[in-house]
Amino acid sequence: MKKFALLSLLVAAGLVLAACAGTPTAAPAEPTAAPAEPTAAPVEPTAPAAPSAGLPDLGGREVTVAVENAYLPFNYIDPDSGEPAGWDYEVWGEICRVLNCVPVYTEVAWEGMIQAVADGQFDIAGDGITITPERAEIVDFSDGYIIIDQRLLVRLDETRIESMDDIVADTNLKLGTQTGTTNYETATTFLPADRIQAFEQFPFAVQALISGDVDAVIIDEVAGQGYLGENADKLKLVGPSLSSDKLGFIFPLGSDLVEPTNAAIKALYDSGFMEQTNLKYFGPDFKITYDDLG
Amino acid sequence: MAHHTARPLAESEPALKPKGKGAGKRLVEIPWWFIGIMVIALWAAFTILTSANYRQAFSWIIVGITVTIRTSLAAYAIAIVLGLITGLGRISSNVVFHNAARMYVELVRGIPMLVLIFFIALVGVPMAVGVFNSLGAWLISIGLEGLGTTLTSMSNQAVPMNIRAIIALSVTYGAFLAEIFRAGIQSIGRGQMEAARSLGMSNGGAMRYVILPQAIRNVLPALGNDFVAMVKDSSLVSILAVRDITQVARLYAGSTFRFREAYVTLSVMYLTMTLVLSLAVQQFERRLRKND
Numbered sequence: 001m002k003k004f005a006l007l008s009l010l011v012a013a014g015l016v017l018a019a020c021a022g023t024p025t026a027a028p029a030e031p032t033a034a035p036a037e038p039t040a041a042p043v044e045p046t047a048p049a050a051p052s053a054g055l056p057d058l059g060g061r062e063v064t065v066a067v068e069n070a071y072l073p074f075n076y077i078d079p080d081s082g083e084p085a086g087w088d089y090e091v092w093g094e095i096c097r098v099l100n101c102v103p104v105y106t107e108v109a110w111e112g113m114i115q116a117v118a119d120g121q122f123d124i125a126g127d128g129i130t131i132t133p134e135r136a137e138i139v140d141f142s143d144g145y146i147i148i149d150q151r152l153l154v155r156l157d158e159t160r161i162e163s164m165d166d167i168v169a170d171t172n173l174k175l176g177t178q179t180g181t182t183n184y185e186t187a188t189t190f191l192p193a194d195r196i197q198a199f200e201q202f203p204f205a206v207q208a209l210i211s212g213d214v215d216a217v218i219i220d221e222v223a224g225q226g227y228l229g230e231n232a233d234k235l236k237l238v239g240p241s242l243s244s245d246k247l248g249f250i251f252p253l254g255s256d257l258v259e260p261t262n263a264a265i266k267a268l269y270d271s272g273f274m275e276q277t278n279l280k281y282f283g284p285d286f287k288i289t290y291d292d293l294g
Numbered sequence: 295m296a297h298h299t300a301r302p303l304a305e306s307e308p309a310l311k312p313k314g315k316g317a318g319k320r321l322v323e324i325p326w327w328f329i330g331i332m333v334i335a336l337w338a339a340f341t342i343l344t345s346a347n348y349r350q351a352f353s354w355i356i357v358g359i360t361v362t363i364r365t366s367l368a369a370y371a372i373a374i375v376l377g378l379i380t381g382l383g384r385i386s387s388n389v390v391f392h393n394a395a396r397m398y399v400e401l402v403r404g405i406p407m408l409v410l411i412f413f414i415a416l417v418g419v420p421m422a423v424g425v426f427n428s429l430g431a432w433l434i435s436i437g438l439e440g441l442g443t444t445l446t447s448m449s450n451q452a453v454p455m456n457i458r459a460i461i462a463l464s465v466t467y468g469a470f471l472a473e474i475f476r477a478g479i480q481s482i483g484r485g486q487m488e489a490a491r492s493l494g495m496s497n498g499g500a501m502r503y504v505i506l507p508q509a510i511r512n513v514l515p516a517l518g519n520d521f522v523a524m525v526k527d528s529s530l531v532s533i534l535a536v537r538d539i540t541q542v543a544r545l546y547a548g549s550t551f552r553f554r555e556a557y558v559t560l561s562v563m564y565l566t567m568t569l570v571l572s573l574a575v576q577q578f579e580r581r582l583r584k585n586d
Binding site: 111112114115118134135138174176179180181184185193194197198199200207208211212213 | 416420449450451454455533534535537541544545547548549550551553
């Protein structure tokens with residue numbers, strides 16, 4: 001028995017060592033822990049708030065921002081650094097810089113995220129949420145910050161699918177997406193429910209596409225480009241836009257952060273910050289001005 | 295067998311006898327917990343029947359019931375076979391068979407079911423398909439065209455997610471059931487084997503005609519309890535986008551934001567299934583005891 005214990009200890013130690021050997025970097029930081037301020041300049045509550053623009057001053061208060069950390073390019077864990085990163089982090093860093101607040105990012109599962117904000121569990125959610133009348137009944141939306149198209153993501157060598165019509169016509173083809181998204185809702189307008197595989201995260205749906213479990217994924221184009229960036233050798237976007245929607249931040253109903261956020265979004269477009277960030281995350285083809293958002 | 299399974303109804307005797315007399319004693323013996331569950335179930339049934347939202351949730355979610363039942367039954371059938379083979383392996387004196395069985399049980403029992411489901415669906419099956427493909431390529435290269443082409447043309451799509459869900463559940467439960475079978479076989483006295491052998495039966499024959507029939511009879515209640523547990527664990531396959539009742543409830547909640555309706559209805563459905571099954575197992579156990 002003693003020998004056996006010693007042996008298992010050795011095996012366990014070996015496993016641990018092997019695991020360590022494979023990871024040159026340190027373990028990733030806990031994303032839900034203390035406020036990660038990835039790229040924004042450190043906020044100094046004593047510093048005067050926004051220059052010139054006459055924006056509201058939130059007096060250095062903390063605001064909790066819900067993100068999934070699994071929705072490229074809005075939020076994800078950077079594989080190189082192990083730190084959370086993405087459009088949401090940059091933009092909220094800047095919004096809080098001009099409004100004088102401190103963003104506290106919290107990793108939240110997509111399913112139930114909108115409900116959790118509605119219940120007041122978080123002040124804000126990023127995560128590229130499409131503005132819809134149904135959602136607007138339970139949460140307040142900011143003004144739209146970008147317009148996106150819903151498109152189809154397919155494998156690079158796919159020849160059968162040019163557009164949604166091809167998927168509708170060929171009953172063998174399966175469509176993947178994420179539960180509780182407008183993409184899922186759009187999919188149900190084209191296909192019977194049993195041909196749609198709704199996963200709880202987009203990375204899962206994209207993985208199912210790459211491994212051939214589904215033949216296409218319906219996704220917001222900007223997110224699709226994010227996954228394309230990670231898998232440029234495996235995937236492509238096809239077909240015309242299936243639906244054009246605005247994305248907005250969400251808040252609990254009656255939140256006092258809606259107005260300041262709207263003012264900040266406008267200021268970020270005016271200062272060119274938004275354009276730079278959009279170009280950085282959504283690729284060179286992505287051009288949009290605040291006037292386009294109407 | 296103190297593993298994952300809570301046995302909701304199998305506790306017949308309270309450990310401590312209350313010291314009261316007369317009415318007080320009877321008050322304790324009334325199964326209040328059961329009455330409580332009945333009240334909840336009646337309230338839920340009443341709500342589902344009378345509230346439009348709950349009715350809508352119910353009509354959405356019930357669609358997944360066939361997948362839930364089919365997945366549970368199919369996975370359980372495979373798990374019984376896996377478990378019986380592995381259980382025999384655990385007590386076998388053949389060194390390879392014995393160690394292979396032990397390895398399988400220890401591996402599976404050391405990994406959470408959720409992780410196993412992910413692993414089998416995203417790693418195991420694609421890997422197996424790759425192996426089949428290369429096997430097919432090799433068969434073609436040695437001139438076996440027909441069989442080779444069959445294997446090379448095998449794709450991931452050939453193994454849909456609901457099949458992977460069944461594989462994952464049966465692999466997990468195969469290990470649990472193996473331990474039940476092993477305990478059942480070892481509970482039969484050594485004398486039985488010796489008696490059978492002295493009647494001139496072979497080892498295998500004695501196992502098949504004398505030991506196993508008694509062992510299986512002894513473990514039937516435990517097997518029943520594990521089926522109840524499997525019905526509950528089948529909810530985990532919703533992570534593979536398999537449209538069982540949990541998945542359709544999630545879709546419903548995601549589309550309507552009626553989380554309360556979705557999850558109350560879903561819980562009641564599982565509770566109905568598990569209570570009915572547990573009661574059936576209990577009745578069965580009683581009948582077995584009577585026949586002894």
